[in-house]
Amino acid sequence: MGVGKSTVGALVAERLGCAYRDTDDDIVAAEGRSIADIFVDEGEPAFRAIEKRAVREALAGHDGVLALGGGSVLDADTRALLAGHQVVYLSMDVEEAVQRTGLNVARPLLAVNPRKQWRELMEARRHLYTEVARAVVATDGRTPDEVAQEVLDALELKEA
Numbered sequence: 001m002g003v004g005k006s007t008v009g010a011l012v013a014e015r016l017g018c019a020y021r022d023t024d025d026d027i028v029a030a031e032g033r034s035i036a037d038i039f040v041d042e043g044e045p046a047f048r049a050i051e052k053r054a055v056r057e058a059l060a061g062h063d064g065v066l067a068l069g070g071g072s073v074l075d076a077d078t079r080a081l082l083a084g085h086q087v088v089y090l091s092m093d094v095e096e097a098v099q100r101t102g103l104n105v106a107r108p109l110l111a112v113n114p115r116k117q118w119r120e121l122m123e124a125r126r127h128l129y130t131e132v133a134r135a136v137v138a139t140d141g142r143t144p145d146e147v148a149q150e151v152l153d154a155l156e157l158k159e160a
């Protein structure tokens with residue numbers, strides 16, 4: 001969360017001259033409410049079910065760069081679907097995470113004690129990100145443009 005998947009995803013798509021899509025945006029559009037509202041109204045398990053469907057549909061119906069929500073990989077079926085794709089894991093350390101997500105209330109899982117929450121989420125998820133990733137790109141101290149370039153280099157893709 002907050003590592004730059006949505007920001008960098010759009011930049012990578014621009015450089016490749018291909019389409020960009022973000023499953024969180026798909027969910028907000030389909031549900032007509034924010035991610036935070038879905039969490040509050042229905043709880044995390046209901047959000048994960050909506051997210052699982054959104055990722056499946058996007059992977060089947062979109063050709064280009066897809067940004068996922070940071071929790072999508074919690075689902076084993078989703079991880080299996082990702083195996084056929086060029087997945088990039090963007091990483092950062094906790095201090096960078098706190099700066100980037102800051103006082104933003106859009107991420108309900110970091111609403112209270114973000115530093116501790118982020119550490120715990122990463123301890124639970126790091127191995128899943130590593131499992132699905134074809135490449136890992138560290139984003140600390142890099143601008144979004146620099147990260148986008150690293151992603152292209154890591155996947156050996158050329159700018160259009």
Ligand SMILES: Nc1ncnc2c1ncn2[C@@H]1O[C@H](COP(=O)(O)OP(=O)(O)O)[C@@H](O)[C@H]1O
Pocket residue numbers: 001002003004005006007008067100101139142143144147
């Ligand atoms: N490399 C970067 N350096 C500094 N800030 C960044 C970087 N990448 C993204 N950000 C900022 O961090 C915040 C979270 O980015 P976002 O793309 O929404 O992350 P994600 O989709 O992974 O949660 C945004 O305010 C964005 O402008």
Ligand SMILES: O=C(O)C1=C[C@@H](OP(=O)(O)O)[C@@H](O)[C@H](O)C1
Pocket residue numbers: 001002005006024035068069070071072106107108109
């Ligand atoms: O990691 C997570 O569990 C989440 C990440 C968010 O997306 P970003 O990773 O784009 O912030 C969003 O899907 C939701 O708040 C839950």
Ligand SMILES: [Mg+2]
Pocket residue numbers: 005006007024067068069
């Ligand atoms: Mg995002």
